[in-house]
Amino acid sequence: MRKWVLLGAAIIVEVAGTLSLRxxxxxxxxxxxxxxxxxxxxxxxxxxxxAGLSIGVAYGIWGALGTAGTAVMAAAIFGEPFTWPIALGIGLIIAGVLLVELGSRHGEKVTP
Incomplete structure (x- = not known):
């Protein structure tokens, strides 16, 4: 539970930092x-x-939700466009992260 709260906080402060950049x-x-x-x-x-979350899962979720949150908040605060292609792209990013999460729990390891 602690790792998810920390990850949520990391996403929130990253989105705040990015919006502040704008x-x-x-x-x-x-x-x-x-x-x-x-x-x-x-x-x-x-x-x-x-706290034990793997880097692939943590960074994937952080990146995906940070991107989604920034796009939504930038549209609300700064009037930046939020179009169907943007929404679809964010959906695809989130779907990819979910696959990474599922893959980290099950399946065979791939060795390079």
């Missing part, structure tokens, strides 16, 4: 929030890995 185009003071958001996200992601 906001910094108008006011450079937002760059402080960008730095705090990205540093915080990586610290939390490190704690997720220490």
């Amino acid at each position: 906001a910094s185009q108008d006011h450079s003071a937002w760059l402080v929030v960008v730095a705090i958001g990205y540093i915080g996200a990586f610290v939390l992601l490190t704690l997720v890995l220490r």
Whole structure:
């Protein structure tokens, strides 16, 4: 349970940092929030890995939900477009992450 809470927090602060990056185009003071958001996200992601979640699953979920959250919030806050192709792309990313998660639980290991 702890690892999922940490992962959720990592996603939230990464999305906040990315949205602040967009906001910094108008006011450079937002760059402080960008730095705090990205540093915080990586610290939390490190704690997720220490809590036992595999890197492939943790990074996949973090990336997918971060991308989805950023796209939705940027549309709501900044009026950026959110079209059907964007929604479909996000859906495909999330489906891919789910496959990675399922694959990490079952199946044979592939050796290079």
